[in-house]
Amino acid sequence: MAHLNRRTANYFPSHINPDKLPANVGYDPRGKGRWYYRKGSGRANRGKALRFGNSKTTLAEIWTHIEQIQTDSIDTFRGISLKFQDSRDWAILAPRTQKNYQKLHSSICGYELQSGGQLGDAPLDAWTPGGVRRYLEKRASISESSAAAEVRYIKRIFSWAISMDYYLSANPAKEIKLTRLSAPRTHYTQDIDYNLAIAVAPLIVGLAAHLAYLTGRRRTDLLNLRRTQLADDGIEFEESKTGKLTVVAWSNELRAVVELLKSEAGNSMYLFPRRGSPNEPMTDSAFDTAWQRVRAAVKKAGGTPCQFKDIRAKHASDLETEEDASASLRHSGRSVTRRHYRRRPTKVVSLR
Known part of the structure; x- marks a missing residue:
């Protein structure tokens, strides 16, 4: 928009006295005409123009519109x-x-x-x-x-x-470059450490870890697993992060894990019920506490403890191909899988 002097009467409709306009209101006479409002003044502060009305808008309507904007404004x-x-x-x-x-x-x-x-x-x-x-x-x-x-x-x-026109200046975070602040986690959980974690964990926690390894699902999706998700062809997961529906097909080992969980859960609709409240799933904080104890026990036994999310990465790393891993984790592209989840060291042959 070209710079216009809003106090120059020649620019305004004949029924408008520019001296009676609210502060920071201007008029663009091009086309059918358009009123605009800027919060603040001066090139550095005036920000985005909020346009409204046309050449027929009355002075009373302009004041009503501006008062509504100022009433709706949010300052923090x-x-x-x-x-x-x-x-x-x-x-x-x-x-x-x-x-x-x-x-x-x-x-x-x-x-x-x-x-x-x-x-x-x-x-x-x-x-x-x-x-x-x-x-x-x-x-x-x-x-x-x-x-x-x-x-x-x-x-x-x-x-x-x-x-939404609640803020009329430039986005102060728009130009902040979130380049890599730290390298992606590269820890690959070796079989010996994974098996040790399963061995020292309480039964339910160990079953959760093995279910995570077999299915590649996130912890939240596992803890909220219901009996109704157990279908004829596999376990149906609606991922909490993306909303995508994934069916993990049955295998003999997966069936065995689920049968143990059903037995331990009793009559609860959840496979990981909350202790003392069987109609609610285990909370993230309760599971975090339990897993911290597993990590401490692994370390005490001489192993290398892993974070629970490392098991999802182990699932992706142990699959045959990067394509299989990306499909299993439901990533839209392989780059995320490659950077964050494929952690098994690459083997190469010597030159001679």
Whole structure:
């Protein structure tokens, strides 16, 4: 849009007195005419133009529109993040994604500033690319993966707010490059360490680990496994992260594991029921605690402990081909499988 002087009367419809317009309202006379509003003034602060009305819009309608915009405005990151969590875009997200976003929201909003306040309550006008970059670097000194996830959430929230006209400036996280903060995890769980973990684990925890190895499913999808998912042709999994439906075909070993789980679960609808509450699945935190004990026992026995998610990588690594692994994990492309899950060392032959 060409720069227009909104106070030059020649530009405006004859029924509008420009001196009575709200602040930061301008008019573009081209075509049928269009009013626009910018939050703030000056080239650095005026941000995105919010367009409305036409040449026939009255002064009263302009004031009503601007007052509504200012009433609906949200001035903090906490505000726009909560607004996002009350939107249709939020409602269609997978439950696991919603849970992860709520954790990111709490971490970002609760970050203590040097001024003594919290980042979530800082004015939106105070957010800059440099500030987001400094936040990324400080958080990365504690956890690089968490820092990257938080900045991705910041970027998404500002993008959503801009698309809904809740925020009329540039996205301060848009230009932040989330290049590799740390190398992908490369640990491959050797058979001897995997078998040791199964041996020292309580029965239910060991069965969960072996089910993860046989199926390649995520922990959350295993802990929420119901009897109704046991079909004639295999186990039906609707992945919590992607919503994709996967059927893992039966094998003799898989059937044996499931039969043991059904026996241990009693009358519960879940194969991993919560202790004391059989109509609820085991919680992630309860399983995490149990797996930490397994890791400690493996280390005490002289083995190399693994994270539970390493078992999914072992599943992918032990399959014959990269194509098989990518298909089993339901990845849209092989690059993710290759970078994060195919961890078995490559064998090559010597030159002579």
